[in-house]
Amino acid sequence: MTRCLVILAILLQLGSLWAVDKFAFPASSQGICDVPMTAIGATGDAAVNKNNSIVTVNIPKKHHISNETRGAVITFDMKSLKNKVVCVKAQVRYTEVGSDTQGPHVGVKLLCDFSSPHSGRTFVFSPSCIGSSNGWQNLEVYCPLNEFITEARVILGLQQAWGKAEFRNIRAEVVAPADAGPKTYSVPANFRCEYSDKVLNAPMGRGFMTPPPNRITKQDIQDMAKLNVNLIRYQIVDGLKNYWDLAAYDKWMTECLDKLDSLMPELKAAGIKVVIDMHRPPGYRIGYAPFPKASGTELVKKINPHLIHRVMVEQNQYNFYIFTWQKIARRYKDNPLVYGYDLINEPYVSGPTPYHWQDLQYAAAKAIREIDPEMPIIVEGNYLANPSMFNMTPMPLKNIIYQVHMYNPMTYSHQGVGHKAYIERYPQYAIKYNYSKDFLRKSMQPTIDFMEKYGAKIYVGEFSVTRWSPDAARYLDDLISVFEELKWDWTYHAFREWDGWSLEHDSNPANTQKAKKTTDRMQVMIKYLKKNISAKL
DSSP states (O other), X not given: OOHHHHHHHHHTTOXXXXXXXXXXXXXXXXXXXXXXXXXXXXXXXXXXEEETTEEEEEEOOOTTOOSOEEEEEEEBOHHHHTTEEEEEEEEEEEEEEEOSSOSTTOEEEEEEEEEETTTEEEEEEOOOBOBOOSSOEEEEEEEEEOTTOOEEEEEEEEESOEEEEEEEEEEEEEEEESOXXXXXOOOOTTOOOBOOHHHHXXXXXXXXXXXXXXXXXXXXXXXHHHTTOOEEEEEOOSSOSOTTOHHHHHHHHHHHHHXXXXXXXXXXXXXXXXXXXXXXXXXXXXXXXXXXXXXTOHHHHHHSSSOOBGGGTOHHHHHHHHHHHHHHHHHHTTOTTEEEEEOOSOOOOOSOOSSOHHHHHHHHHHHHHTTOSSSOEEEEOHHHHOGGGOOOOOOSSBSEEEEEEEOOSHHHHTTTTTOHHHHHTTTTTOOOOOOOHHHHHHHTHHHHHHHHHHTOEEEEEEEOOOTTSTTHHHHHHHHHHHHHHHTOEEEESOSSSOTTTOTTXXXXXXXXXXXXXXXXXXXXXXXXXTXXXXXXX
C-alpha cells in the first residue's frame, strides 16, 4: 500500500453532514467571486452566526469530541462546476481553540468535502490552526471537482476541536480545469486496443504484490509458489530517501533490479511471471522532497500539495524517468518471465502540469517500443488508479494493459489505517461490510465501460482490506469473484509487507505474530489461486 493511499485513508475518516443550500458560480466564472451570505449554511450542531460580512462559528468545549468538521458550509452546484478546480479563500481569526487530540487535521480550517457515487467521500483542507490568533489570517483550499464528483462543499469551521472562529472575505474562484486530457495523442471514435495472440491467450494471472526489494527473499517466492501463485507485482520501493538525486536513484534502481535478477531462478522454477513496478519514479512525489521553484509550478503545488509526481513538473526528473525505462527495457527485452512494465504507480493530479499524467506514460511507452516492440506495457489511471474514476484515453500502441487499484469503499477497506484511536477503541469503531458483490461491480463500472468500448485488457495491480475489518473474507471473496467474471488478472496487496494487510495474521489488531491456523481470508485466496493449477495442465 503506498503512503499516498494511507494519507487518503486517514482523510476518509474525517467529515460531517451535508448542507442544503447551494452556491452556483456565474456561468462565465473565471475571476474571483464573493460568496453571498445567503449561500452559507451550517453543519449539524455547530452554532453559526452571520453578522454583516462576518461568519462566526462557536463550538463548546467537550472532551473526546468526535472527528468531524463543524461550522459554516457552502454547498456547490455541480452542474456548473464539474471538471473544474475551485479555490475558496477566507480570512479567519480565532480564540481559545483547543482539542484533546493532535494531528495535522485538528483545529480551525477550510475543508473541501466531495464525493462520487461509488468511491465515496474524499477531503482536502487548508492548514489547521490551534490556540488564539493575532489578528486576521488568510486561508485557502483548492477543490478538484473532477468529472466523477456529484456532491461537493466547503466547510469553514473547526475539526475535532472547540473554540471560536470568525471568517470574513469569503471568496471563490475557478482556477483551472480539473483535467484537460492528453495533449500528445488521440484516438478515433472506433478505436480498438491491439494485442498479440501471446498476450490475448495467456492464462489469467493471479498472485500477490511483493515485499520491497530490500526485504523480499527467495523463501518468499518459494512460499508463494506453494500457494499456486503465477503472477507477482515486484514493487520497486523503499531503501532511498533522496529520490530526486538522479545519481543516487540510478544506483538504487540498479540494486533493485539486481535483486530481481537474483530471484529469477525461483520464479522460473515456479512458473511465476513478474510485473516490474516502478512504484517510485525519479523524484517521487512533491510531498516528499523540496518543490521546484520553476515558473508556473506554484499553482500545481497548491492544487496538489502532496501527491503529484515530480516527473510531471520537473524536466530533469521527466527526462530521467524516460531514460530509466529505456534501461529497464534493454535489460528485460524478450524475457519470458516478465509479464509487463508498470510505468508509474497511482498518478494523482488535478489542474495544469508541464507534463500531463497520460502524456508522461505515453512518452515512456513510445521510448520502450523503440527497444522492445512486444513486451506488454502497463499504464494507470488518475486518482490513484481508482476504477470508479477511470478516465484514460486509450493509447494507440500495441499490447497496452490498463491497471486499476480496487480499495472501494475505502472507508471500509482502510479502516484503522493510520488511525491510532481506531485501534485503541477496536472493535467499537469497526465499520461492518454492508455492501454486496453487485455494489462492488457497479463501483468499477467506468473501467468496465472502458474495457468493453475499446477491447482493453485490465489488470488489478492492487486490492486489499485491513485484517481487522469485520467480514473481510466475504469482501475479498466478492471482489475476486468479480475479477474472475471479468477475466481481469490480479495481485493482492500484499505478501509479507505490512501485517495490517497480511493474510497470515488473524483479525485481532493487537496480535502482531502470524496466526497458527490458516485465516479465513487466506482460505479465500487459496480457493482462487488453485485455479492456476488447472491453467498449467
